[in-house]
Amino acid sequence: MKVIEIKDAARLDVTATVQPVEAASHAPGEIYYSDAVYQLEKEQIFKKDWLCVGRVEEVEKPGDYTTMRIVGEPVLITRNAKGELNAFANVCLHRGVEIASGDGNAEFFSCPYHAWNYDLDGNLVGASFMRESVGFDSKSCKLKTLHVGQWAGWIFINLAPQPAMTLEEHLRDYVGDLSMLKMENLRLGTKVVLDLPTNWKFVVENLMDVYHVRTLHYNSFGKHRGPPENFPFLLRQHGGTFTRYEARPMTPDAVSLFGKMPALEHEPENFACSSHLSPNMQVIARIDNVHPLVMWPTSPTTSRTIVYNLYPKEWFDQPGFADKLKVYDDYIRLVLAEDVTMMNSLQNGVTSGNYVPGRLSTLERGIHHVLKDYMDKIGGAKAA
Ligand code: FES
Ligand SMILES: [Fe+2]
Structure with missing residues (x-):
């Protein structure tokens, strides 16, 4: 028997979920709405794992900064005068x-409450009316530094004081799978931000759910896709997955408005791949575009999904580029709107007294791999 100990609630029996996929059932509903489970996720996943927080071109020039809250933790990312990336x-x-709030470019930050001033390296450089405060030495004060790293044009941070592994170790499998996309040569075209009334894991699972595509999305991109049994999920460390499959570009008539990305010029028009980077990122690629999604919990039952639409740098000067991007943007919003109707219904359904987790199809192998890793992380690996 495998159980997850959660405070203020009965122990959650996840034995049926952690069986081999052929014998497994879906996760207990509480996983998707319990506050106690959410607290475990915060501590055991989001405050321990390496997390992708954006693109390097979002903080490209000296003085550029951006801010965010990750499971409530306020984070500031800056590029200093020497061009180095910092996270605080x-x-x-x-x-x-x-x-600091929002994003922008600054030489220093002035706290909006009592105007203590900080430079781009997090040093306290000014604090008025503090001379008489005995023993207070502003020169020795610095914002708490967070671990930060970069890969393929992405910024990763880790909120743990001492991460259990380096970013390189965390990315080991993904680098091999995804290096062919040369994401470091791509640039952010648009960013779509969706605040959803659904647990973040429903979005993660939905993005690797090949089972639903030809049903729910038949009238959009589903009819342009190969059969779902042609999705060989390669299972990676830490709950990661990689699959290469056949799918057409993400436009209304499934024809690229650009042609092939330089990195994929030797691949067929129906090239597609998708990779889950644990814990909350899905990198999805077509022949002409890479559109990773990152899913953030904002409460036990709400989440934010950010879609990063990436294109080769050299395409940005093409005439009509912005109009073309809008076609891709509108289409991904349409597809996600189809998913959102299902995720809203899932969120409601798992709270029903009549909900009993059903058996998995082997087409849900990827979801099962992610769920098992998730349960290990929040404490479900222990035998009772
Ligand atoms: S809280 Fe920032 S200066 Fe007082
Ligand atoms: Fe979908």
Whole structure:
């Protein structure tokens, strides 16, 4: 028997889920709405794992910065005068207010509450009316530094004081699978942000659910896809997956508006691949575009999904480029709107007293791999 210990709630029996996929059932409904489970996720996953927080071109020039909250933790990312990337706890050393908000370009940050000033390296460089505070030495004060790293044009951070592994170790399998996309040569065209009334894991699972595509999405992209049994899920470390399959570009008539990306010029028109980077990122590629998605929990029953639409740098100067991007943007919004109707219904369904987790199809092998890793991380690996 395998159980997850959760405070203020009965132990969650996940034995049926962690069986081999052919014998397994879906996860207990509480996984998708329990506050106690959400607290475990925060501590055991989001405050321990390497997390993708954006593209390097979003903080490209000296002085560029961006802010975010990750499971409530305020984070500030800056590029300093020397062009180095930094990540800090966006928590003022005086009383804890977020010293920066949104994104932009700055030479320094002035806390909006009492105006303590910080430079781009997080050093406290000014604090008025503090001379009489005995023993207070502003020169020794610095925002808490977070671990930060880069790969393929992406920024990753880790909220743990001492991460259990390096970013390179975390990415080991994914680098081999995804290097062919040369994402470092791509650039962010558009970013679509969706705040959804659904647990973040439903979005993660939905993105690797090849079982639903020819049903739910038949009238959009489903009819342009190969049969679902042609999706060989390769199972990777830490709950990661990689699959290469056949699918047409993500436009209304499934024809590329650009042609092939230089990195994929030797691949067929129906090239597609998809990879789950644990814990919350899905890199999806077509012949002409890579559109990774990152899913963030914002509460036990709400989440934010960010779609990064990437294109080769050299395409950005083409005439009509912005109009073409809008076609891709609108189409991905349409497809995700189809998914959202199902995820809303899932969120409601798992709270029903009549919900009993059903058996998995072997087409759900990827979801099963992710769920098992998730349960290991939040404590379900222990035999009771
Ligand atoms: S909380 Fe930032 S200066 Fe007071
Ligand atoms: Fe879908």
